[in-house]
Structures are given as structure tokens and as C-alpha cells.
Amino acid sequence: MARIAILSDIHGNREALDAVLEDLQAADLYWNIGDVIGYGPDPAYCLEKMDRLGAFTVQGNHEFALLRLLEEDFDIGFNIIAFEALMWTMKQLSSEHLRLIRRFPKSLVYRKAHLVHGCPPDNVRTYLYHEPRMLKVAADHMQAPICVIGHTHFPGIAYALRSDTPGRNGHWRGVTLEKGSGHLEVRAEMRVFLNPGSVGQPRDGNAKASYALLDTETDIITIHRVAYDAEKTKAKMLRLGLPEVLAYRLVVGR
Numbered sequence: 001m002a003r004i005a006i007l008s009d010i011h012g013n014r015e016a017l018d019a020v021l022e023d024l025q026a027a028d029l030y031w032n033i034g035d036v037i038g039y040g041p042d043p044a045y046c047l048e049k050m051d052r053l054g055a056f057t058v059q060g061n062h063e064f065a066l067l068r069l070l071e072e073d074f075d076i077g078f079n080i081i082a083f084e085a086l087m088w089t090m091k092q093l094s095s096e097h098l099r100l101i102r103r104f105p106k107s108l109v110y111r112k113a114h115l116v117h118g119c120p121p122d123n124v125r126t127y128l129y130h131e132p133r134m135l136k137v138a139a140d141h142m143q144a145p146i147c148v149i150g151h152t153h154f155p156g157i158a159y160a161l162r163s164d165t166p167g168r169n170g171h172w173r174g175v176t177l178e179k180g181s182g183h184l185e186v187r188a189e190m191r192v193f194l195n196p197g198s199v200g201q202p203r204d205g206n207a208k209a210s211y212a213l214l215d216t217e218t219d220i221i222t223i224h225r226v227a228y229d230a231e232k233t234k235a236k237m238l239r240l241g242l243p244e245v246l247a248y249r250l251v252v253g254r
Helices: 014-024 043-052 061-070 080-090 095-102 132-139 230-240 244-251
Strands: 003-007 029-032 107-110 113-116 146-148 156-161 172-175 180-183 190-195 209-215 220-226
Touching: 003 014, 014 043, 014 209, 014 220, 014 230, 043 095, 061 080, 061 095, 080 244, 132 156, 132 190, 230 244
Parallel strands: 003 029, 113 146, 146 190
Antiparallel strands: 003 209, 107 113, 156 172, 156 190, 180 220, 209 220
16 A cells, blocks of 8 residues: 655745645655746755655656756747746756756656646646546546646546547546545546646635645545645745745635
8 A cells, every 4th residue: 555645836835845744744655746846935945855755756847948948948838927937946946956857757657647747648738627628638648547637736636538438439527626535436448637736836716735645555535735824935935026926826826
């Protein structure tokens, strides 16, 4: 049996990350679904923390964009606010931090789970919501029965049948599991999409940090919401000159 902690979209938010780690106490494994950096005031701390935990980490679109900027490729698809925050973030990271980020794969498969920030097989920029057509296509690109994604900052579980299932053609259903437990239906013809929500910048109207725990013996997934000192993070961001909208959105969760 393994108790797996699933974190995503930490976004340099030290206070949220520390609150989550204190809440979960300990785990056998840590899956980190990208965007450790970007937006928030403590990117180096968050990178180092997850590295010390030995987390299996995949690249998010903010890590991807940072690596492109280092190569003077500005085609990163960011708006001006996200771009400004990323430029600030770059200045906070050492060469060792950059080496760490370069080691993050765009996706990885661990046993029966396919980890990718955006959309399988290895897209870090596409948002995957509970929309039938997108789920149908994504299901056929999964490399394991469960696909763990981030990027949207919305926690939830969705199911899709593979398009080659006899008599079926990509049927799906989804549930927004904002808090509480759910049983993952893992069957040969079924594909499961799991989003743990965002640790450092929730956008579902709930300002509490979000993460998930997976019990691999029972296939029970639990979404947890954790209160943290968002006002402290907001004040820090404003003091450091990060975009105000990114700071104020923390306290409303949008």
C-alpha cells in the first residue's frame, strides 16, 4: 500500500505549501504536477522543499516558459502579468535551481498513473476541463489508466471511456470533488482524470490550498482544503513588487 500526496500549481507560495505539508503529515510518495514556480514570492524555497521530499515532478507551463526565455525564445503564450511575474521569478533562481528545473520531464508514467501538467501525452500548456470532446481525445493519448493533471487550478475527477471500447464512443462523466473522498473507478475500458487543484493559487472560489491523497490499495482519492495565511503571502508579493492582481486574487480564490 502507498499513500501518495498529489500537489500541483504551488506557484511559489511558501505559506500554502507549508500548510499543506503540515496537514498531510507524511506520505510514502509525492507527485508534483508542475508549476512549482511562477506568480508567487518564494520560488526557490518551493523548488528546494519538493526536491528534498524526493517528489516525482513534471514540468508545468511556467517551468516550460522559463526554460524558453533562457534560450531567448519569447513565444511562451503568457499575458503581460504572467510574463512580468516570470521575469521576476527568473532573478530569484540560482544555477542549481535551473539545473533542477531542466530535469523535470514533460510527463512521466509511474505504475498505473500518467502525470502531466496540461494534457496527455505531454502537453504542458493545454487546459483540460470536463468537456466531452477534449476528454475523449485525451483518453486515447493516456499511457496509463489514471491521468493526473493540473494547470486549471480546479480540483475534480472525470471519467472517459476509450474511443475503441466496443459499443461506446468516448462517453464520459465528471464530478467536481472540492473536498472529501471518492473511489476511482479503474477498469480496462475506463480512463480516469484527476486534478488535485492548486496548492498556491486556487481559482475555484475557495481560497484554501488544495491537494489530494491517493490510497493505492483502495483506490480512494481524497481532496483536502487547507487554510493558510494568504494575507501574509499577499503582503509579501506587494512588498516585492509582484503584480497586484496576483497578490489580491489569493484571498478570494479566483
